[in-house]
Amino acid sequence: EAQVTQNPRYLITVTGKKLTVTCSQNMNHEYMSWYRQDPGLGLRQIYYSMNVEVTDKGDVPEGYKVSRKEKRNFPLILESPSPNQTSLYFCASSFETGDDNEQFFGPGTRLTVL
Amino acid sequence: AQKITQTQPGMFVQEKEAVTLDCTYDTSDPSYGLFWYKQPSSGEMIFLIYQGSYDQQNATEGRYSLNFQKARKSANLVISASQLGDSAMYFCAMREGMDSSYKLIFGSGTRLLVRP
Numbered sequence: 001e002a003q004v005t006q007n008p009r010y011l012i013t014v015t016g017k018k019l020t021v022t023c024s025q026n027m028n029h030e031y032m033s034w035y036r037q038d039p040g041l042g043l044r045q046i047y048y049s050m051n052v053e054v055t056d057k058g059d060v061p062e063g064y065k066v067s068r069k070e071k072r073n074f075p076l077i078l079e080s081p082s083p084n085q086t087s088l089y090f091c092a093s094s095f096e097t098g099d100d101n102e103q104f105f106g107p108g109t110r111l112t113v114l
Numbered sequence: 115a116q117k118i119t120q121t122q123p124g125m126f127v128q129e130k131e132a133v134t135l136d137c138t139y140d141t142s143d144p145s146y147g148l149f150w151y152k153q154p155s156s157g158e159m160i161f162l163i164y165q166g167s168y169d170q171q172n173a174t175e176g177r178y179s180l181n182f183q184k185a186r187k188s189a190n191l192v193i194s195a196s197q198l199g200d201s202a203m204y205f206c207a208m209r210e211g212m213d214s215s216y217k218l219i220f221g222s223g224t225r226l227l228v229r230p
Contacts, residue, residue, distance in 0.1 A: 040222050041222060042221050042222045042223055043220040045218070058217060090159060092218075102149070102161045103161075103218060105151075105158065110157075
């Protein structure tokens with residue numbers, strides 16, 4: 001089954017404790033992206049990657065890191081989480097080319113930073 | 115300025131009736147794409163429908179259709195014959211340009227509740 005998977009689905013942590021949210025897709029997509037969703041703001045892009053070893057900042061990259069060592073994986077790293085990073089996080093992927101390329105979203109990771 | 119505006123934070127519709135969810139967008143790029151996603155209470159994002167800026171006809175997918183008015187920069191989602199399972203958050207999103215910087219810009223969403 002074609003899908004984007006994220007782990008963990010739920011996480012409660014404390015300020016300053018490094019964490020990684022994994023994202024993996026099995027569709028051989030070049031493009032992967034991370035979004036955060038906050039009430040009243042919709043989804044905002046954090047980072048994106050156009051292919052292996054190619055990453056770039058989105059609209060809200062502060063406090064996050066990413067890496068793209070393999071095509072299928074795109075982990076999101078919070079080196080020192082803070083309470084304002086409490087949010088619902090989505091990973092998404094798509095093929096790079098094409099006009100109507102749908103972005104496939106993972107199931108979401110709900111993060112709470114105390 | 116907001117790139118995507120959804121002015122209806124919440125809406126009610128009676129089961130079996132049609133409902134229109136509003137979306138206006140702002141871009142100076144002649145090439146763009148417009149998407150609608152559904153987010154049920156379980157949280158996942160479900161792709162519903164796509165409209166390209168050069169498409170001559172309004173997009174349709176089953177009970178979903180997109181009322182695309184380019185001059186007014188609006189891309190309203192029409193759901194016909196509403197079902198209880200349509201109760202969810204609905205997001206309008208835009209992709210600007212045709213280059214490889216593929217980013218979706220989302221509106222703030224509209225929560226739809228279908229009454230039995």
